[in-house]
Amino acid sequence: MIEGLIAGLVTAFTFTNILMVIGGCLIGTFIGMLPGLGPMSIIAIMIPIAITIGDPATALILLSGVYYGAVFGGSTSSILINAPGVASTVATSFDGYPLARKGQAGKALTVAAVSSFAGGTIGAILLAIFAPALASVALLFHSSEYFALMVVGLSAIAAFAGTGQITKALLMTLLGLMMATVGEGVLFNMPRFTMGVMDLQTGFGFITLAMALFALPEAIYLVLDPNRSKTADGESTGEIKDLRITREEGRKIAPVIGRQSLQGFFIGVLPGAGATIASFLGYAVERNIASKEEQDEFGKGSIKGIAAPESANNAACTGSFVPLLTLGIPGSGTTAILLGALIALNVSPGPRLMVDEPQIFWAVIISMYLGNLVLLILNLPLIPYIAKVLSVPRNYLIPFILFFTLMGAYIGQNNATELLILVGFGVVATAFRFADYPLAPLLIGFILGPLLENNFSRAMQLYDGMAFIWERPMTLGLLGLAVVLVVLPSYRQRRARLRAEGVADGD
């Protein structure tokens, strides 16, 4: 572990990589502030750039910097103009915006930055502790367990989709897996489901799909509803001054940060839960355990109400790297895109990553810490200037968002057909969104598809059929867990409904 850590330090502290962290954080903050471009879209746009860099450690450091910057940028626009660019920073706006309206935008931003920094730092330490332990267990896994583990991950994502959404999430996952089978895979050397279309021989491009599923529907929503694309058009972001917080305030938020960083991290580790749930839950928990006077303060500009979601969402972002780096299973849309980027860079995340290329693993952990530091000491003082981007009028902003979406899909592949696929899928994805179909499971299924099929095939070949399911107890156990994860919420919901109806009848 120590050698790996040192190798990681050496990799992370090169001039280029430090520049990447700083650049990534700045770009992320800048774009993350804009409505319509969340971390997923920004990372997807940055992937061709990361691939051009070539070195996987540097590329991943850049992308992690962008990720953290984008989350921070989202918090900034939540606080300044009550327009969260990212779902995970919606809870920050509950108290951040009222505080900014009181003329204390500077304080709100500092609390957010300090909490994010602390959350990210605690998260990075926990990641450094838990990831190697989990990876060493995962090294014992065979392809059949991997297959089962991926099924568990995908089921958990569906199970966390929410009441009444599980079937839809499962269908989206299966659709993603089906889309991944299109084209000439490495496994069989024969084209499948291409319908004779030459452009489909290589399958669907994952960046195109990511753009079509997330960036384009959000841009279409912005066009449809002018109130949604709320920039500072006509509304002043106010003077951002006095970024300091008092010692008294620091003491008040410290326990909140400690609790929420821990809670956020463990929520982030669970596949499908992610930063959004962590931030809302963190906010709710802190409001419930606060004293009566402090509870009244929540929603009106409480600094605890900013510290809780901010530390939780940053710790959760770090937590989501645990399954990605140790098992190669992404728990969220953003980590799924990062997984896609890693595969494009010829790195296969999983327990072997720590053994084969420890410098990549540790450099990423160290750069996460560096990224949080950069956000605190460099981005925070620059916020008054970066916030000027919020004054860009909607009529200019939207064409640019659409243009960057097109560029993201085009640059990597230099194929104009990808752009037509992008628009087509974008319209379909918007229809899915109208009908409340969750889109992240589709992308996760699509990215995990080849890995899942690969492990499934290997297990089938080793055991000459499906015997691996009952001959390997751990595989059976994991698949059983997947079934429980999917069935349990529906069963409980059904029981609750029947009980409610029973009570109604009794009345």
Place this chain on the structure above:
Amino acid sequence: MALDRWIAFIILLICITYAYTAFFTMDGLLPPIMQRSPIWPSSFPKVLSIGAILMSLAILLGVEKAPEKEDTGDITFARLREYKLGQAIILLSLMVAYALLLRPIGFLAATFLFLFLGSFILGERRFVIMGTVSAIAAGTVWWLVDSVLGIFLSPLPLFMIGG
């Protein structure tokens, strides 16, 4: 029928086509040597198609009860006409036009026109600013992608580069 069920119905049709290909047509071209393998190219798709057909049927038949949705102020399909649907459709058509014209008229002209017309469609009428912003953006992005990233983007129309 609600939109989510319509979508489930369309997905069901796609899944049936997918399943038909996986079960009946795909293995026809399989070389004899691969037929002895326990796993065929169609094995995984067969499993997926059964799962997807079952799930789309479950949505279509309303097996899982969704809770009453609160009005979050978000755009809903039922109120779609109250929003700027025309603008969205024209902008999407503009994206299609961009895809089709990118090669023939080159990156610079296509991008300039896209950004200029995009803001025009959204109601901007300050033509000088629109022109300047679009020209600077097109030039800067091309320079960044071409020189900094080293990814080639044909800047000029085909007829000017002899294509």
